[in-house]
Amino acid sequence: MKPYPKKTLGIYSLTCCEGCQFEILKDYDDFSQLLKYYDVRNFRLGQEENLPGPFDVSLVEGTPESKEEYTLLREIRKTSAIVIVIGSCAHLGGIQSERNSLPKKMTLAKDVVSIPEVINTDFIVPGCPISHKELFAFLMDIYWNKVPTLHDLAVCFECRQNENQCLLKEGKPCLGPITRGGCDSICVNGGEACYGCRGATDQADFAKMKEILKPIISDEDSTNMMTIYGDYECEWKRRTDEGK
Amino acid sequence: MKENSIPKIEGHATFYAHLKAGRIDKARIIGLDGERFVESIVVGRRYFEAPVITSRICGICPVIHNVTSTKAIEAACGIEVSKQTKELRKLMLCGQMIQSHSLHLYLLALPDFVGASSSFELQKTHPDLFQNAVTLKKYSDLIVQIVGGRAVHPVSNVPGGFKKIPEFSDLKKILNESDRIIEISQKTLALFASFDYPQIERKMIYSALCEDNDYAYYEGIIQTTSGNKFQAKDYHNYVYEELKPYNRAKFATLRGKEMMVGAMARYNLSRNKLNHTLAAYLKTLDISDKEFDNPFNNILAQAIELLHFVYESQRIINGLMRDGLKSEKMVEPKVFRAGVSACEAPRGTLFHSYSLDKDGYITKCDIVTPTVQNLASMETDMKLLAPIIKGMKPAERNALIEMLIRGYDPCITCATH
Structure with a gap:
């Protein structure tokens, strides 16, 4: 019909x-x-x-x-x-x-x-x-004249449902915690880290993410990682400025 | 003659041909895609990020960029991968070839031959053919999905090996499909062998990867029909790139001479190494064993390769299942230096070259795509159409020129990167 x-x-x-x-x-x-x-x-x-x-x-x-x-x-x-x-x-x-x-x-x-x-x-x-x-x-x-909505949970949510081993816990870098899910954590399922292609969730805590990455990779590498698809650090700055 | 943006090709391009006194004296392919400067973007990044980024050069052939880039980085890091990794990559490349060739054959090229304006119209007028395209695409997606973790922009293959090995049961799933796929590919080949291709002939230099015993696509040395033989690492001495003012993509030549790469070049150079069952089948279709000289035959060569790579995928899976899949440790880099690699992409030889500094950061990157190597010969071939299009109406002329360009299966997003 x-x-x-x-x-x-x-x-x-x-x-x-x-x-x-x-x-x-x-x-x-x-x-x-x-x-x-x-x-x-x-x-x-x-x-x-x-x-x-x-x-x-x-x-x-x-x-x-x-x-x-x-x-x-x-x-x-x-x-x-x-x-x-x-x-x-x-x-x-x-x-x-x-x-x-x-x-x-x-x-x-x-x-x-x-x-x-x-x-x-x-x-x-x-x-x-x-x-x-x-x-x-x-x-x-x-x-059907409905307003579509995006998944607003981090990739980690689906990643745990998929029973993947947490890369961060293994001491490997991953941007899952700040990245918007909805992708069924497809990269981590395939063994690769999340590089954040879907952008940040609304609640993304960039400072915490940096802190988690600190013992794992150098500052330069974490900046590199966070700028592959778009600039997480710019987004972080923008959100901080808006928050003021 | 001009056209806004040629429909049904990968990327945006237009052509310009100047018809004067029955001759085309000027022919140009003009790329409309913007430059993304991928080669500069990877500079300053760690070596393992290169395959992630360079696979995004192209949405239709991400697998080949991923594999070629991985191989080049491995050469730069002194990494030797296991036989299993090689076989898995080859399987993924079979998926890539089937994916790209079936898409081009059915959805981009076929409408020209059966008089449909689009692939959607094909669905109405020739539902059975359309269904073939869907089935082939699904099979190839299944391969890349299972081996690479995702059908577009695969994730599992990285420098040093596979982060995740496919399940035995998943490989079985591909194998179960393959007999049906062989049947469809045979029908596809018979169909494309039955078409009347516009007749133009010319002498051209063909260039492709070659191996002694196999139909090369993963490794080998580059050979040309003009007698050159060279290793991938020496490509700078043979493949010259130049910029033309009207095109954002570069034009590459074989030391100043036009060349053609792709399915037809591979067929011309390695046709005696095709799968034996396929070779017998070709005889029943009356496809002669001679070198192809008509650029439109690139389409037929793709149909031949389609079947070949389906057989090849079956062979690899049988081998993997016989030897058993082992979970392997990733091979770590030994040194950081410069590395080059070449693979056969659906459209021809693809080169990736990287230089790394002592900490594994990329300092230089150069990528030469197949379409770049084909642009010059494409322009020359357009001129050959002059006698055929002389009496035609403008719309028909444009359609034929478009058909020629489409036959080359150009990928403008790759060429511009």
């Missing part, structure tokens, strides 16, 4: 690895279910005919680099009722945001900015890459 007509959807990609778009196409059975509720009007990776907006919902991945991408981004905002940013690049700046701390002479390029710094956005689906299940659940909530 479908009381509402299909909503229109645009899927856009700015500069990035396009892994999130592939994640959308990952499970075609799931994707074709989504097509029952959404009419995909713009998706350059998957189709030849791509229409301009207005759309009910637009998904954007990546960070804007060129002038054209900035223009496109503003255009997307103007023509979409709801803008959802997907993936670490769009959400936090992603791996390329580390470029901002390089000497300017080396790159001659402008700073990388995340999408919420350029336009007003409505929702964020975090992760590098996103989980298509989480995104589709988001889109279904929107279809």
